[in-house]
Amino acid sequence: MVPKPTAPTQETCMSDKIYDFIFRVAEVLELPVVILTLLALAVVLVEVGALITELIKRRSRTFSALARAGASARRAVDERRMDEASALLQTVAWSGPVGKAFKVLVGAVDKPGADTRIAKELADFDFGRQARLGRTRLLVRLGPALGLMGTLIPLAPALDGLARGDVDALTENLRLAFSITVLGILIGVIALALSLLRERLYGQDFSDLEYVAAILTDDGSAAASIAPTGTITPSVPPTPSRPVTSSETVSLPPLVPPAPPAAPAPSGTDVSS
Template sequence: MVLNIPGGEFLTGSLDVISQSLTIPVLVILLIIVIISIITLGGVIAEYTSRRKVPVGTIRDLIYDINRADSVESLKNVITSAKIPKSQKKALIEIASSSELGVESREALARKLFEFEEEKTMDSLQKTDIITRIGPTLGLMGTLIPMGPGLAALGAGDINTLATSLTVAFNTTIVGIGSGALCYVIGKVRSGWYDRYLSDLDALIDAVLDRMKR
């Protein structure tokens, strides 16, 4: 359809060229998204099999043990022998080893260590969050872009071109929505893990800081 205004044919032609030129980039990005989604799914499965679930009772008992520690060395031994992830032990031992720092400096160190762990979890979630948002969008773009030539082919009676366009449109829709849905589920699962991890770390840091004030 040509606009009945001066330059309308040029405008519609330019938009058609732009939209059709996006076909290959959209298909390539969707393929990359599928590969990333599959790799991420494998990573989540591997993380689940190796992940140590820490019961609430373990954290409670550890807080009591930290409070009972009568020296810095005893405190470090309690943390080292605790059944918690190594990354949490590393942060807690670093705080326990900061006896030469003042109260405010030690709290600043603890806050920085917690923020570092928080940033690591956010980095892990960011990839799936991006795919969750752009996957369906690119799927929609991949659906609409081939429809232009497909409808034009229908008007000209070219059924083969129409069938090819519809196939591309449906495939991109399925890939985009499927990848977005998969990464949404992965993100939710990981978010639950990391929220629990950070909650435990926050409680243990507070316990160590309280013990270090004595």
């Protein structure tokens, strides 16, 4: 006698429903993962263009120009010409956030508690810098994660097509899986490069802000030591050499040493003989 098949238990039915739900969720996530990967690729390409623009703006960045603008702005602040001081600093603002920070520094330097206000503005600029870097830092992790999800999700239908002998379904799903993997890794690599470059650029901006803040709040010695042309005046001027007039003669050492004096003759000898 052929044994009758046992009826599926309640636990088996429950587990089958759970597995079927997981498979359906994975299938539903396939299209959103592909769309998010393409959006992440578009965002990282836009960030590349923005970085190129930032690098073009910073081509004329020099410390001498920053020193001239800072010293001129300090002189304008001392004479209560705040608008002129802000305009002078805008010439060395290599980005929009730096220009806004310069305006806040000029506006706070002549008010009570200037040091506290300036310290708060520097902290806010640093916070904004970290938030700006957070976008590309997110893509550094999001790109490979989307690539991994895009790799694993199509593998289930690919294996199902292999079991059914459907070579076309197997090929199509494997191509999708490998393509999403490549895109995810590419997004992560580009985002990492953008984060490193921008971290260096924003570090330079923060250093410029600290330098200008120090010039605006010191006793004026830093601005006084910087000439309007951008050259730093020496603390001790060199002693000028006195030119030689035509009436003066310059004594030169003899080229041939003088001959020694002749020895005196003995007293007892006859010179005439």
